[in-house]
Amino acid sequence: MSDTMLKVGFIGYGNMASAMAKGLVDFDCIEPTQIYACAKNYEKLVKNCAALGIQPCKSAEEVVQKSDMVIIAVKPYLVSEVVKDLDLRGKIVISVAVNVRYDDYEEIFPNFIHHLSILPNTPVSVGEGIFICEAKHSLTKEEWNQFNYLFGKIALIQSVETRLMGIAGTIAGCTPAYAAMYLEAMADAAVKHGLPRQIAYDLSAQVMIGTGKLYLVTKTHPGAMKDAVCSPGGTTIKGVSALEKNGFRGTIISAIDAVEGE
Numbered sequence: 001m002s003d004t005m006l007k008v009g010f011i012g013y014g015n016m017a018s019a020m021a022k023g024l025v026d027f028d029c030i031e032p033t034q035i036y037a038c039a040k041n042y043e044k045l046v047k048n049c050a051a052l053g054i055q056p057c058k059s060a061e062e063v064v065q066k067s068d069m070v071i072i073a074v075k076p077y078l079v080s081e082v083v084k085d086l087d088l089r090g091k092i093v094i095s096v097a098v099n100v101r102y103d104d105y106e107e108i109f110p111n112f113i114h115h116l117s118i119l120p121n122t123p124v125s126v127g128e129g130i131f132i133c134e135a136k137h138s139l140t141k142e143e144w145n146q147f148n149y150l151f152g153k154i155a156l157i158q159s160v161e162t163r164l165m166g167i168a169g170t171i172a173g174c175t176p177a178y179a180a181m182y183l184e185a186m187a188d189a190a191v192k193h194g195l196p197r198q199i200a201y202d203l204s205a206q207v208m209i210g211t212g213k214l215y216l217v218t219k220t221h222p223g224a225m226k227d228a229v230c231s232p233g234g235t236t237i238k239g240v241s242a243l244e245k246n247g248f249r250g251t252i253i254s255a256i257d258a259v260e261g262e
C-alpha cells in the first residue's frame with residue numbers, strides 16, 4: 001500500500017516511461033490508479049496500461065489536468081512540439097529526454113514552470129535504477145523532496161552539474177550493455193568448464209549485484225575489495241593477473257572514451 005497521494009502522469013509511454021511505472025507499481029511507491037499516461041497510438045497505449053492497471057489518457061492535456069507530477073517521456077526531437085501548448089503551471093515537471101536540459105526548457109516554456117531534467121535507466125523497473133539529475137532545476141525544496149521520496153525507493157538519485165550530465169548519463173545509460181557483455185562472457189567461461197548455462201548466468205549476475213551492493217553499503221575502495229578475495233599465491237590473483245595482461249581496465253576506459261571522446 002503506497003503512502004503518497006501524488007498523481008503521476010507520463011506524456012509518452014514507451015520503454016522508459018513503462019519501466020518507471022513498473023518500478024513505481026511493483027515496489028508499492030504509488031497505487032496504479034494514481035498513474036496516468038498518453039501516447040501517440042491510443043489502442044496500443046490501452047493494452048500497455050492494462051498490464052500494470054494504470055490509467056490511459058486520450059491526450060497530453062488530459063494527463064496534465066489529472067496529474068501533480070508530469071513526466072515528459074517522448075523522444076527528444078518531439079519534446080518542444082508536444083509540450084509547447086500545455087499549461088504546466090503548478091505541476092512538478094520531470095523530463096527524461098536525453099540532452100534536453102534546463103536551459104532548453106527555459107526557452108520552450110512560455111511561463112515560469114517548475115522543471116527538472118533527469119537521465120534515468122531501465123533497471124528502475126526492478127527497483128535498481130539510476131536517475132542522473134541536472135543540478136540546475138526550478139523545483140521547490142518540497143517538490144524536490146517529493147520527487148526523491150517517490151523515486152528514491154527504486155533508483156539511486158544523483159545530482160550533477162550540467163556539464164557532467166553527459167559522462168554521468170553514459171555510465172548510467174550505456175554501461176549496462178558492457179555489464180551484460182561481462183555477464184555473458186563470464187557465463188561462457190563457466191559453460192566452457194562444464195557449468196550449466198542457467199546456473200552460470202545466475203551466479204555471474206548475483207556476483208555483479210553483490211559486489212555493487214557491497215560497495216554501496218560499505219564504500220570500501222574497489223581495490224581493497226579486490227585485495228580481500230586475493231590471497232597471496234592463491235588462485236584469484238592469477239585470474240586478476242590474466243585480466244591485467246589482457247588490458248581489462250584499459251579496455252573499459254577505452255569503451256567510455258569511445259562514447260565520450262578522448
Ligand SMILES: NC(=O)c1ccc[n+]([C@@H]2O[C@H](COP(=O)([O-])OP(=O)(O)OC[C@H]3O[C@@H](n4cnc5c(N)ncnc54)[C@H](OP(=O)(O)O)[C@@H]3O)[C@@H](O)[C@H]2O)c1
Pocket residue numbers: 011012013014015016017038039040041042044045060073074075076078082096097098119120121122173
Ligand atoms: N530507453 C531508454 O533506455 C532511455 C534512457 C534515458 C532516457 N530516455 C529518454 O526517454 C524518452 C523516451 O524514450 P523511449 O526509449 O521510452 O522511447 P519510445 O519507447 O519510442 O517511447 C516514446 C513514446 O512517446 C510516444 N509519443 C510519440 N509521439 C507522441 C505525441 N505526439 N504525444 C504523446 N506521446 C507521443 C510514443 O507513442 P507510440 O508508441 O504510440 O508511438 C511512445 O509511447 C526519450 O526522450 C529518451 O531520450 C530513454
